[in-house]
Amino acid sequence: MKLAIIVTEFPKATETFIYRDLMEFRRQGADLRLYHVAPFRADQQLHSFAEPLMAARQDIAMAGSKALGALAAAMVRHPWRLAKTVGQIVRAYKRHPKIMAKSLALLPKALAIAADARKWGAAHVHAEFAGHPATAAWIGRRFGGPDYSVSCRAHDIFRTQKLLPEKLGEASGVRTVSDFGRGFLREKLPNGRALDIEVIHSSIDTGAITAAPVPIDPAAPRLLYVGALEPKKGVEYLIDALARIDAELGDWNCVLIGSGPSAEALQRRAREAGIAERMDFRGRQDFAAVAEAYAEAQICLCPSIIGPDGRMEGIPNVMIEALAYRRPAIATAISGIPELITDGEHGLLVPQKDAGALGAAILRLVRDPDEAAAMAERGRAKVVDEFDLSRNAARQLALFAGRKG
Numbered sequence: 001m002k003l004a005i006i007v008t009e010f011p012k013a014t015e016t017f018i019y020r021d022l023m024e025f026r027r028q029g030a031d032l033r034l035y036h037v038a039p040f041r042a043d044q045q046l047h048s049f050a051e052p053l054m055a056a057r058q059d060i061a062m063a064g065s066k067a068l069g070a071l072a073a074a075m076v077r078h079p080w081r082l083a084k085t086v087g088q089i090v091r092a093y094k095r096h097p098k099i100m101a102k103s104l105a106l107l108p109k110a111l112a113i114a115a116d117a118r119k120w121g122a123a124h125v126h127a128e129f130a131g132h133p134a135t136a137a138w139i140g141r142r143f144g145g146p147d148y149s150v151s152c153r154a155h156d157i158f159r160t161q162k163l164l165p166e167k168l169g170e171a172s173g174v175r176t177v178s179d180f181g182r183g184f185l186r187e188k189l190p191n192g193r194a195l196d197i198e199v200i201h202s203s204i205d206t207g208a209i210t211a212a213p214v215p216i217d218p219a220a221p222r223l224l225y226v227g228a229l230e231p232k233k234g235v236e237y238l239i240d241a242l243a244r245i246d247a248e249l250g251d252w253n254c255v256l257i258g259s260g261p262s263a264e265a266l267q268r269r270a271r272e273a274g275i276a277e278r279m280d281f282r283g284r285q286d287f288a289a290v291a292e293a294y295a296e297a298q299i300c301l302c303p304s305i306i307g308p309d310g311r312m313e314g315i316p317n318v319m320i321e322a323l324a325y326r327r328p329a330i331a332t333a334i335s336g337i338p339e340l341i342t343d344g345e346h347g348l349l350v351p352q353k354d355a356g357a358l359g360a361a362i363l364r365l366v367r368d369p370d371e372a373a374a375m376a377e378r379g380r381a382k383v384v385d386e387f388d389l390s391r392n393a394a395r396q397l398a399l400f401a402g403r404k405g
Helices: 016-027 048-056 065-077 079-092 097-120 132-142 164-169 179-188 235-248 263-272 287-296 317-324 355-367 369-386 389-400
Strands: 002-007 031-036 124-128 148-152 173-176 197-199 222-226 253-257 279-283 299-302 329-332 348-350
Touching (some): 002 016, 002 132, 016 031, 016 048, 016 389, 031 048, 065 079, 079 097, 079 132, 124 132, 132 148, 132 164, 173 179, 222 235, 222 287, 222 317, 235 253, 263 279, 329 369, 355 369
Parallel strands (some): 002 031, 002 124, 124 148, 148 173, 173 197, 222 253
16 A cells, blocks of 8 residues: 655654554555655654654655645646635634644645655555644645545644644544544534544554563652653643652652753752752653663653643653553543553553642552552553554554545
C-alpha cells in the first residue's frame, strides 16, 4: 500500500509516538511518502530508530514553484471550488485570525501535496493531527487528491473545533487515541454523532522493552518526569508537592527530562522551594537517554492539568512508556488518562492542581514498595494487551484501507 503521511513538523523530538507508528507501517509492508506542513526542522535531531523516514520526506516549500504552480492550476480549472474552500476557511476561523492566516497560506502547499501524492500513486493520505495536517488533506481531496483519514489526539481537537465538521466529515476514516477524545468530538461537533470514529490507542513496542522491575528504595527514592516544560504539564504542582514532603522522602532525587517555555520559571520555583539540589533538570534528551532514565527510575510522574487555553493531554505517551517499563506511575485524573490507569490497579490517580494529593500519592508508593510493584506489573500487562504497537498499527492500516477491526 502506497501511503502518504502529513505531519505538522518534521523532525520533532517529542513525536516519537508518530515515528514508531510510521516505522511499524513500513515493517508491515506499507510504502511511505512523508510530507510536513511547516518548514523542515534542521534544528531538531531525528531519533536514530526513525532515520529511514528521512528518505521518505518530500520537501515542498510553502510558496515554492510546486505550490504556486498547483495554485495556478486550481485557479484555472476549479475557480469556484477554490473560492468556496477559501470562503469556508475564512468563515470558520474569523475569530481565530492566526489559524486563518496559516490555513490560507497552507492552501497552495496542500494542493501541491495532493498533486505529488497522486502522481506517486498514493492509495491513501493520512493526516497526523486534526489541525493543519488534516486541513492539507481536506483541501487536497477536494482538488483530486486521494481519500484521507485523520488521527485526532489532544490539543488538535481541544483547542478549537472550527472546521472539524468539514475535515472529519469528508474523511474516509477518523481515529482518536482515547474514548475521551471520541466522546468529546461526538458532543462538541454538530455532526459528531454521525461520525464513524474508531479508537486506536497510541502504542509502544512492548516486546522491545525488557527492563526488569526496580524496587523502590524508601530511604532514597528515584523519581522521573518526562515531558515538555509548559503550562499544561503541571510541573509546578510536582515541585510544590515534593517541597511539602521533602523531609519525609529521605535522600530522594527527581530527574526531569524535557524542555519548553516554562523551564526557567520551574527551575526558579525549585530554588525558592529549597529543593533545587534534588531536582535534576536535564533538558531535551535523545531516545537512548530517555530509555536509560526509565530503566533507572523507581516512580514515574505525570502531573498534567487542563491548561488556561483548554489544552490537555489525550493519553500521555510517557505514561504508556512508564507502564511498559514496569514503573509505578502517578498521574492526574483528566482527559483520557483513566483509560490507561485505573486508580489503585495500574497506578495512582490524583486530582489535577492538587499538590497535597500528589505528595500523598508519592508517599504511599514509597512507604509500600510491594503495593507499588504489584501495580506496576498490572500496568505492564495492560499496556501489552491494549497498547501494543504491532496490533494497533495493523488496525490503523485496516482503517486506511477502508476495513474495520
